[in-house]
Amino acid sequence: MGNVRTGQVIKLDYRKAAVMLMSGFIALLFFKNSEAASRFVSRGIEVSVTRLIPSLFPFLVVSSLLLSSGLGRVIGKTAGKPLCALLGISGEGACAVLLGFICGFPVGAKCAYSLLGEGKIEKRECERLLAICSIPSPAFVIGVIGEDVLGSRSGGVWLWLICGASALCVGIFLRLVSPLPTTPSADSTVCVARKNFSTIFTSSVREGAESMLYVCAFVIFFSAFLGALDAVISPFSLPQTARALLFGFFELTSGSLEISALEKSSRFAICALTAGWSGLSVHFQTMAICSGERPSFKPFILSHAVRAVIGYLAALLLGGLLFC
Helix, strand or coil, rough: HHHHHCCCCCCCCHHHHHHHHHHHHHHHHHHHHHHHHHHHHHHHHHHHHHHHHHHHHHHHHHHHHHHHHHHHHHHHHCCCCCHHHHCCCCHHHHHHHHHHHHHHHHHHHHHHHHHHHHHCHHHHHHHHHHHCCCCHHHHHHHHHHHHHCCCHHHHHHHHHHHHHHHHHHHHHHHHHHCCCCCCCCCCCCCCCCCCCHHHHHHHHHHHHHHHHHHHHHHHHHHHHHHHHHHHHHHHCCHHCCCCCCHHHHHHHHHHHHHHHHCCCHHHHHHHHHCCCCCCCCHHHHHHHCCCCCCCCCHHHHHHHHHHHHHHHHHHHHHHHHHHH
């Protein structure tokens, strides 16, 4: 017993030391490069105000409204039937996937976690949904990456289709290797609590504002982090591709801005890679929204890594045809 306890203490000490080292590194990075971090904070605020809030906040409110009113269940059980059959998920889960594909992250993840909290899906299905439904919104991919980075709205459409198809591929694979257990339908026993529209609407706006605050906070912080990091790596004159991948690893929007400086022939594939991964900023946004007793995020992170590879390979195949 003494050896087991000693091993456990050492393991916990290593984990604590890693957290302390990471925290110390971030603090030192900011203290030494505070001016560069401040400049990038301004860029993060601009992106949040001009890009994220207009394209995301209404959908965060609408998603809460759909779930609270019960209409989301109706949508999931009707329009989502093909997704239920394809991915082996429930009708409620299909609603989260549909909203995630249409509205982009973190709307789908927020819906999945809300369904878990309401007892409409099990924890394992929530983890499965998080691995599938978190993709960039068509408004962001087409309007920002397509127009500003690729110089083509049609290229943005294809990029969004690649993101959606890679997520579905992951979902199909997970269904084949680890199918979800079938549970009896709760249609006859689970009903929506009776609330008037004003109560549901005000609650949805409040929840949407809270989620939007999380999203903007992480985007601004990671912009500041990348500004401080940029001050450190600038003297080394990294190749632009490496620089774009580094920025995209942490934050998708900042990575997209760096990709726009690449040769046009290589932008599409790199965009697919970074969009599939989505950036650590999005990963932490999702974790923040799914606070409290939350599911495991290992499938979420692994699925994004796999989707990045699938998207990159698919974009290499399509890129020569689309941008020749």
